[in-house]
Amino acid sequence: MSVPDTTAPRKASRRPIYVAFGLATIFVIVLSAGWIWLRGQADARLDAAVQRLRDAGYEIAWKERSFRGYPFRLNIALTEARIRDRSGWALEAPVLEAQAFVHAPTSWLIAAPQGLTFVRPIGGPVRVEGKLIRASLTHLSNTPPNISFEGVDLKFQPAAGAQTFGLATAERVEFHLRQAPSEVGDEAGVWLSVKSGKAQLSGLLGRVAGDKPVSIEWDGRMTKISAFRGRDWPDAVRNWVRAGGTMRVQRAGLTAGDALLGANSGRLGVGSDGRLTGVMDVSLRQAPRALGAIGAAGAIPQDRADAAAAVATARQTGDLARVTLNFEAGQTTLGPVAIAPAPKVYDPR
Template identity: 65%
Template sequence: MSVPDPTPPRKRSRLGLFLPFVLAGLVAIAWTAAWFWARGEAQARMDAGVETLRRAGYQVSWKERSVGGYPFRFNITLTEARVREPSGWGLEAPVLEGQARVSSPTSWVIAAPQGATFVRPVGGPVQVTGKVIRASLTHLSETPPRFSFEGVDLAFQPAAGAQPFGLQAAKRVEFHLRGNDELDEGLVSVRVDEGRARLAGLLGRIAGERPVSIVWNTTLTKISAFQGRDWPDAVRRWTGAGGRMNLREAGVTAGEAVLGASSGSLGVGADGRVTGSLDVTLRQAPRALDAMGETGVIAQEQAAAAAAVAEAREGAGEVARAVIYFQAGQTTLGPVALGPAPKVYELR
């Protein structure tokens, strides 16, 4: 009796072998299509935002724009980028780079690898170069959006014909802007570490060869009202809504001279000048006030009188406590008028 031949095994299907590659290819094609669609949306939103700024009186331009970063990021590079707001402040950069993740297209990191130039409405342009010049912009739905700037090993050089700038260099500069929609507040923070003063200016006279440091932390109330067709209009709307700048911490250290403040409330008057008061501590105030008189920042008579007031109020460590008032368009230290109050905007 013969044994029947076994049934030959079926050939294994190769579909299971190639299916993962097919699925991966389909996912890659879908992701690529989605990335290019999202890139187009990002460009369209950017163009719409620029057009909104232009209608508000801003000047925004660039020579070329490129968008890359596939597959997980958006990298936007602008060459010869320029922004100028209606009151005259502006920013220019030969190359401006922005980067955002595809998963978070409203959170941007911005860098100026070849430096930048900020333009003052009175004073002219100042070129800024450094080891690091970068910023971040996030939470665009908040008022205001969250913005941070960081500069490391910066150098400041006024353009030919421009007015001097107080700092020649700084080890580190930081600026932060934060919003709090629940309290309708905005936090503004500025810090300058190991600045080097331009010797021809006031800070140079006070600090000599020693470093200059600056700290300024304030809270702005009624921040949602800070909007308008230009800077003066926005300030007037904010002031009209009862907006105030409440000081949390402030200080300027120039050599041995120190001006510090831990409390105060400031506003803006109808003349565009600061109003309010600051409780301040002054160390070596007579020297600083004398330098202000010698450089013409304050009339010499007023500088001498203010120095006498500060000297009379000095306690231990050559520290004097006083109140600086900004009222009726004037700045006063105690009973002595120092000069006009700082101007926030020009009347038109």
């Protein structure tokens, strides 16, 4: 017969609970301190960047600035934000929101949830609204850093009294700027895409495209990209040109209805007058009709449009003509015909 064990059961130790609670408290304290430090760093760096731009002649302002996102994100919100350069270009937004995760404080996502307005020096303001308007800024140590923009279901509305803008709507707009792989050298890739746009009927694109979609593509490589820096846009372009920088066109195209302007190759630069220089080999579809519409719109003199249409017709196979666009001495020539001033990259004044 066995004797029952009358020893009282031992109480479970509470030490693991205290240890877990202590570790959790330390984690919260460290996380909070880290978030506060990151907020301070973001605040200081934003102020420093704004001051550098102001010193270069930019006007930057906002009504309120707030920080949120604790504990795992850093959110910055600016209300009534505005930036304007010396030439008169400006960007305004009722609200700008920027977000970075604590574990990746150099990768920022920027959004304009209430739309934005860009101001043209001559044409005036254009209001932009859409389902999605956002940009990203990453790899800040690269030259250049990675910059992307994406807009979905965009609507463009010029302000009262402003000149018309080429597009009324666009299904998607994308822009990307990337540093080339290290084995390529001192280059950057530039991509631009506009898909399924609708032209303003009163503008030049509207005359060419009618009620059909407009699409734009640009794929280029900028050499000597490390030299593209300065106190403002003209200064950066001049420094880049002095260093021997050029834009190598990989592929480009503008489709407006049945008309097509496609670039097969080219190399572009900028002259001392601020206008585009270089040569592009292009393909033109429905060239006579498109050039006729350009002349009728007054974009180029009618006699020059007629002469350029004759050149395109002479070099046409089927409905496609292969010609050369030259940008030289401030003029754009199609074959031997000077059709218009070369596009202006910056105002040299």
